[in-house]
Amino acid sequence: MNEVVEKNAPVLDFSSALVQLLRRQNPAAPAELFGLAAELAKASERGDVCVEIPAQTDIAAWLASGLVGEAGCFAPLIVSQQRLYLARYHQYESRLAEQLLALAVDAVEPPDERVLRSQLQSLFANSKENPDWQKVAVAAALHQRLTVISGGPGTGKTTTLVKLLSLLQMTSKTTLQIGLAAPTGKAAMRMQEAIRKGKADLIAQGVLPDDIAVKIPDVAVTLHRLLGSRFNSVQFRHSAAQPLVLDVLVLDEASMIDLALMSKVVDALPPQGRLILLGDKDQLSSVEAGAVMGDLCAGAGLSPQFAEQLSNLTGQRIEAGFSESRIGDHVMTLQKSYRFSGVIGDLARAINRGDLRNLSELLAASSQSENSALTWYGTNPAQYDLMGPIMAGFDDFFAAVSRKACPNEVFKAFEAFRVLSPIRNGAASVTRVNAAIETQLLKRGLRSSDQVWYAGRPVLVPQNLYDLELYNGDIGLTLPDESGKLWVHFPTADGGTRSIAPARLPAVETAFAMTVHKSQGSEFGHVLLLLPSPAEGGSGLLSRELVYTAITRARSKVSLWGEETVIASASRKGVVRQSGLAARLQVGG
Numbered sequence: 001m002n003e004v005v006e007k008n009a010p011v012l013d014f015s016s017a018l019v020q021l022l023r024r025q026n027p028a029a030p031a032e033l034f035g036l037a038a039e040l041a042k043a044s045e046r047g048d049v050c051v052e053i054p055a056q057t058d059i060a061a062w063l064a065s066g067l068v069g070e071a072g073c074f075a076p077l078i079v080s081q082q083r084l085y086l087a088r089y090h091q092y093e094s095r096l097a098e099q100l101l102a103l104a105v106d107a108v109e110p111p112d113e114r115v116l117r118s119q120l121q122s123l124f125a126n127s128k129e130n131p132d133w134q135k136v137a138v139a140a141a142l143h144q145r146l147t148v149i150s151g152g153p154g155t156g157k158t159t160t161l162v163k164l165l166s167l168l169q170m171t172s173k174t175t176l177q178i179g180l181a182a183p184t185g186k187a188a189m190r191m192q193e194a195i196r197k198g199k200a201d202l203i204a205q206g207v208l209p210d211d212i213a214v215k216i217p218d219v220a221v222t223l224h225r226l227l228g229s230r231f232n233s234v235q236f237r238h239s240a241a242q243p244l245v246l247d248v249l250v251l252d253e254a255s256m257i258d259l260a261l262m263s264k265v266v267d268a269l270p271p272q273g274r275l276i277l278l279g280d281k282d283q284l285s286s287v288e289a290g291a292v293m294g295d296l297c298a299g300a301g302l303s304p305q306f307a308e309q310l311s312n313l314t315g316q317r318i319e320a321g322f323s324e325s326r327i328g329d330h331v332m333t334l335q336k337s338y339r340f341s342g343v344i345g346d347l348a349r350a351i352n353r354g355d356l357r358n359l360s361e362l363l364a365a366s367s368q369s370e371n372s373a374l375t376w377y378g379t380n381p382a383q384y385d386l387m388g389p390i391m392a393g394f395d396d397f398f399a400a401v402s403r404k405a406c407p408n409e410v411f412k413a414f415e416a417f418r419v420l421s422p423i424r425n426g427a428a429s430v431t432r433v434n435a436a437i438e439t440q441l442l443k444r445g446l447r448s449s450d451q452v453w454y455a456g457r458p459v460l461v462p463q464n465l466y467d468l469e470l471y472n473g474d475i476g477l478t479l480p481d482e483s484g485k486l487w488v489h490f491p492t493a494d495g496g497t498r499s500i501a502p503a504r505l506p507a508v509e510t511a512f513a514m515t516v517h518k519s520q521g522s523e524f525g526h527v528l529l530l531l532p533s534p535a536e537g538g539s540g541l542l543s544r545e546l547v548y549t550a551i552t553r554a555r556s557k558v559s560l561w562g563e564e565t566v567i568a569s570a571s572r573k574g575v576v577r578q579s580g581l582a583a584r585l586q587v588g589g
């Protein structure tokens with residue numbers, strides 16, 4: 001009988017399920033506690049790590065209920081620093097903060113300052129910046145176990161990394177084992193391509209000797225692969241008990257790494273291992289809970305002693321900053337973009353700063369000519385039939401599919417253009433655009449109406465599929481073999497592709513258009529960004545970080561579809577994720 005009741009019971013959302021569980025444990029607990037627990041569950045699904053507890057709350061009564069404990073207690077909910085946490089998030093956050101602070105104070109063998117000064121001089125001989133923050137970041141990292149390098153697109157994070165790794169190898173008595181990883185397959189692939197290019201550039205400039213270059217790896221893996229994911233388990237093979245066998249771990253696209261994963265990576269770092277994080281603190285936070293990169297960079301500034309040491313090493317005047325953070329000396333921000341000198345960079349900056357006047361001028365000056373780097377469909381966006389520009393954007397891709405070009409070539413053509421939207425459903429959404437494109441393909445005879453799989457169907461993997469070694473966000477392209485049989489090709493780390501039968505991929509989504517969140521860690525030649533108005537249901541999701549992230553995915557062209565008021569209000573709205581990590585890293589935290 002019980003079984004029947006269970007089977008027919010409605011499926012509860014997380015919030016109701018949590019409250020039900022807590023009520024079962026102690027029905028007499030304070031009503032406000034159940035209320036805030038429900039809010040906490042909902043907030044955690046939005047990406048918050050905790051919620052603030054109202055000032056007048058009788059926390060003693062909550063603790064007496066047995067449902068809430070203080071740090072270190074065994075209870076479903078934890079109260080800490082006037083915040084309420086789900087126990088596991090509290091564990092991740094407090095442990096990560098402790099480990100980062102320990103890494104920050106842990107000394108490394110200091111390099112010979114005289115030698116380092118001359119090595120920096122030769123590596124940055126062509127530098128025209130003063131101060132050159134790339135040089136400062138390298139000089140700082142040589143003295144640290146923990147270094148965070150934040151910078152917008154094209155600010156030279158990878159270039160800086162290659163110089164840093166070469167100096168680490170040059171100054172080490174033994175060859176250092178260096179691991180390179182990124183949160184998604186796409187990001188790992190981009191990381192290794194950028195490192196290969198960075199190495200080649202430095203070799204060509206004559207500042208990276210061949211014997212050092214070979215000691216800098218140029219193969220990057222996903223974080224899940226690095227840590228050793230296990231089938232059906234959230235635990236990894238590598239942890240504090242079985243640390244990674246590495247001297248230096250570099251993580252790219254750190255803004256995409258959520259609290260739980262970051263905590264597990266740092267856990268798996270071996271004693272004496274160095275951690276270097278690269279990312280852009282202004283981008284969207286991770287899909288899962290936390291805002292780790294933003295929290296690590298919050299309130300950071302250089303201490304007077306370290307600023308002076310860096311001034312001596314770099315021969316440049318480095319100002320100390322007022323730091324609220326205990327890891328302020330470990331956070332380096334690269335300022336100058338070497339990629340975006342034109343309108344895309346200006347637009348990204350205007351959005352980031354909420355500079356509405358500049359934004360308005362840039363939009364007004366945009367043109368709808370093919371060659372313009374910024375096209376704006378803004379005056380009454382609904383009047384535009386976007387299918388023309390969208391299909392034109394995929395012209396080269398469809399041509400490559402039709403002439404049965406090799407998978408790598410088809411991938412290259414696909415990377416040239418992408419439609420991005422903040423929303424999955426509704427007008428101007430990912431689903432709507434993908435369906436409209438598939439209708440066009442039907443009209444052009446490139447697929448038949450009953451065909452889910454067709455030559456040229458791009459697909460996105462929406463979750464980790466460990467048995468297939470595919471990860472959330474991976475993109476595959478459906479292409480026929482010589483006999484006409486369809487296979488889905490995925491890029492591999494060695495620059496090739498591997499193919500999987502469509503039948504093994506039941507849950508994938510068509511990916512001509514994708515959400516801005518899923519586009520993180522990728523880059524496309526031309527991005528067409530759809531920004532739905534409040535009436536179209538998109539405004540709640542729009543934020544400065546989202547528009548900035550979307551725009552900076554574009555290498556050479558951005559097409560923007562949305563009213564100026566929508567873009568302006570997004571750029572005024574920063575996303576604040578509730579988290580206690582920044583506070584734990586703060587002076588006195």
Ligand SMILES: Nc1ncnc2c1ncn2[C@@H]1O[C@H](COP(=O)(O)OP(=O)(O)OP(=O)(O)O)[C@@H](O)[C@H]1O
Pocket residue numbers: 134151152153154155156157158159160194198201338339
């Ligand atoms: N100091 C510099 N002087 C001149 N060009 C530079 C400098 N630093 C980087 N670049 C060039 O700028 C481009 C972007 O550099 P890099 O790939 O290192 O940036 P990034 O911040 O890693 O970019 P991404 O946004 O892709 O993560 C490269 O072509 C690189 O050669």
